[in-house]
Amino acid sequence: MPAERIDGVAIAAKVRAKVAQDAEALKAKGVTPGLTVVLVGDDPASAFYVGAKEKACKEAGMNGETIRLPASTPEAELLAVIDKLNADPAVHGILVQMPVPKHIDAQKVIRRIDPMKDVDGFHPVNAGKVLIGDADGFAPCTPAGVQVMLQEAGVETSGKEAVILGRSTIVGKPMAALLIQSGKGADCTVTICHSRTKNLAEHTRRADILIAAIGKPEMVTADMVKPGAVVIDVGINRVDDASQKRGYRIVGDVKFDEVAARASKITPVPGGVGPMTIAMLLANTVRAAQLSLA
Numbered sequence: 001m002p003a004e005r006i007d008g009v010a011i012a013a014k015v016r017a018k019v020a021q022d023a024e025a026l027k028a029k030g031v032t033p034g035l036t037v038v039l040v041g042d043d044p045a046s047a048f049y050v051g052a053k054e055k056a057c058k059e060a061g062m063n064g065e066t067i068r069l070p071a072s073t074p075e076a077e078l079l080a081v082i083d084k085l086n087a088d089p090a091v092h093g094i095l096v097q098m099p100v101p102k103h104i105d106a107q108k109v110i111r112r113i114d115p116m117k118d119v120d121g122f123h124p125v126n127a128g129k130v131l132i133g134d135a136d137g138f139a140p141c142t143p144a145g146v147q148v149m150l151q152e153a154g155v156e157t158s159g160k161e162a163v164i165l166g167r168s169t170i171v172g173k174p175m176a177a178l179l180i181q182s183g184k185g186a187d188c189t190v191t192i193c194h195s196r197t198k199n200l201a202e203h204t205r206r207a208d209i210l211i212a213a214i215g216k217p218e219m220v221t222a223d224m225v226k227p228g229a230v231v232i233d234v235g236i237n238r239v240d241d242a243s244q245k246r247g248y249r250i251v252g253d254v255k256f257d258e259v260a261a262r263a264s265k266i267t268p269v270p271g272g273v274g275p276m277t278i279a280m281l282l283a284n285t286v287r288a289a290q291l292s293l294a
């Protein structure tokens with residue numbers, strides 16, 4: 001039987017509806033949750049994502065502002081903008097769109113953001129909180145979204161073997177931290193695989209839950225997947241395709257059709273993990289606003 005598709009668009013809509021409700025409740029207390037996105041430079045892909053974030057905020061009844069700075073902005077000037085946002089009580093979440101231009105130290109920028117406003121979950125304080133299971137911490141949006149998807153899809157996680165492909169700071173490592181916690185949507189036995197892992201398929205074939213976040217188009221094939229596994233595809237890759245009007249198509253890290261024939265549940269690309277990322281950003285921002293009242 002082919003795998004059930006986990007519908008990221010529907011689950012993200014549910015998260016966003018709850019965010020809108022929570023925003024409404026905050027507004028009744030005189031607080032409108034606000035996210036400010038800072039975009040340095042004019043990279044078209046970044047500009048697209050930033051626009052989508054601003055629109056999503058407004059749809060959820062929140063304030064969504066974007067500060068657009070030229071690519072030549074000195075690092076000190078960007079840090080001064082962050083200081084101002086840190087001090088502004090109307091701003092609950094701050095996101096500096098990555099990548100920043102090469103002359104700016106991204107780590108310095110991330111560390112300057114008040115951890116209580118770091119709704120990306122990139123600040124070392126939040127990375128640490130996620131690792132120790134401190135509920136006040138902000139988890140990065142993509143792995144947090146994957147965890148919500150697993151729960152919403154009714155996937156039992158307790159005692160399961162979760163294998164994560166990719167050790168990035170934004171996805172792989174925090175994903176592992178979330179899944180090894182004790183409690184709902186976690187309690188997994190976790191393995192992280194990466195570019196130096198030997199006998200990769202031996203690891204992936206043990207997975208009850210396989211999460212691919214390596215950025216390699218269609219790398220995960222059916223022979224790497226245990227029958228009945230739950231497969232989550234975090235990859236968003238462009239591959240040339242002359243048959244498409246735009247000359248490319250978007251694929252995940254998983255060879256969808258053949259893996260779907262073997263898995264019990266699978267996320268598609270597009271329409272899987274992608275929509276969850278913005279939904280979780282909104283959820284983190286509302287929580288930042290709630291915490292600001294606590």
Ligand code: GUN
Binds near residue numbers: 095097098099120141
């Ligand atoms: N660039 C691409 N994705 C992201 C993200 O989730 N957060 C930030 N800050 N920059 C990004």
